[in-house]
Amino acid sequence: MKTSILFFISLLFALCINAQEIISLPHERPENVQWVGEEKAFFSKIWNTEVVCNVASPTMEVFRPDAAIANGTSVVIAPGGGLYALSIESEGNMVARWLNEKGITAFVLKYRLVPTGEDGVQELNEVSSNKFDEFTKMVSAVMPFSVADGLAALQYVRENAAALGVDQNKIGFMGFSAGGAVTQGVAYNATGANRPDFIVPVYSWTSAMPVQKAPENTPLMLVICASDDPLGLATGSIELYNSWLTAGKTAELHMYSKGGHGFGMKKQDLPSDSWIERFYDWGMAEKIIAPVK
Template structure:
């Protein structure tokens, strides 16, 4: 039985490609935010997807293609900062990118400390006491953004190790991960500046839109008009702020798609958003279609 389990584990590794490396990122511990439960991964019946909760130490999972083309993307899954939709907005995205020669890093950033079922907690608070969500998210958001910046620093410092171009590092985030993306966009230094940004249905009420930085990275914004959380206007505001600063952002606003579509298949044009990202990255000179040997 033990041998059989080892074989299954090996096959699982093969199926997800070269996603065998996990890195704990440098981070300063918070003097005020404390976690009493350990990090946990489980299938949420409420959200109908695999989630990770109670992240107290940021990590990266590396998805390295066989023939990297030099481009890399750090992926920040969403989940209201209570959880991470680790597959649909994380590992599945990374696998798709790796197939295109793009080295992907799935970021598990620090989350709101919760009990055993974070999804149930945030769902109940959303129905009965929405202001409580903001109260719990506010002290954690700076930690999550710091984790995003630390991830960019790590990838740039280790570009040679992964056969990457240090000037082609992107940051892509979904929902709460989109808020982290914008936090990174407004707080980078020379060493941890991403070269391009992809906020996907970003939670702009958690991290409000500001003026674009003077040396703002290239940006692709993705969202759906029918997002039930009302995130479409915020995505348009992000786009407008970059355009107002004289940048040339791109916006894909799908009429239908809802919220949290990630890599889910709904039989809608929004299913192909990631192909549109790839097309944009090639057109912008971010991604080379010629994979290195």
């Protein structure tokens, strides 16, 4: 009997440790975009990674570092996926776990996406290849809501900083590809509590969110991309960096000669594999990250 009780307590403890901490973000239902069915999560054979699609209600999962090494810095992470899906593992969860090892609290954001059926990745491939006008129209319609979700995530973290155990002056936003476009939109539209202290657009989809003049309340920025990005995003990343530089704002650019698009936390045996370590170095240099003791 005693053994059974101990086993039950151990099992309950393990379940609590592994339980997801999900935060639902406030949002308004748009009139011009309608979602049907539930959010979908599956392994995409096309992208060879875990993905999520058909997101109608924004949420974020909290990834907390060990309390012994927590340094107060936090990052909201926006995975990419052409606004039709989220590459939730290699551009989300894996990034969050790496940051946790450095004492950083992470929030993996599921922002609103283009409404899709069972396989948003397949739909993205078909529509972007065969119905480009429709693709552009849908992305343009949903992008404002995706950006609004990013702003809501930042505001939530700042307003609940004490409860979350983070520094309200060290809250960043990191986005990949379409998530990079969301990152730009966040920087361009932030006011007050939803302003990030730093942003990290990684191979940002600058054709979906054109580069604008750096805003007055410009956050620190680190831009990551590869020259051989097959979507031609290197040029936009350079333009984004230059917009900060021209305005006399703090920015850094890492442009790898090889790396392609969508590398995230995938290992390719290339210098671009270490991009996240360069983020950590940059964060310490800018004093927005305290090194783990």
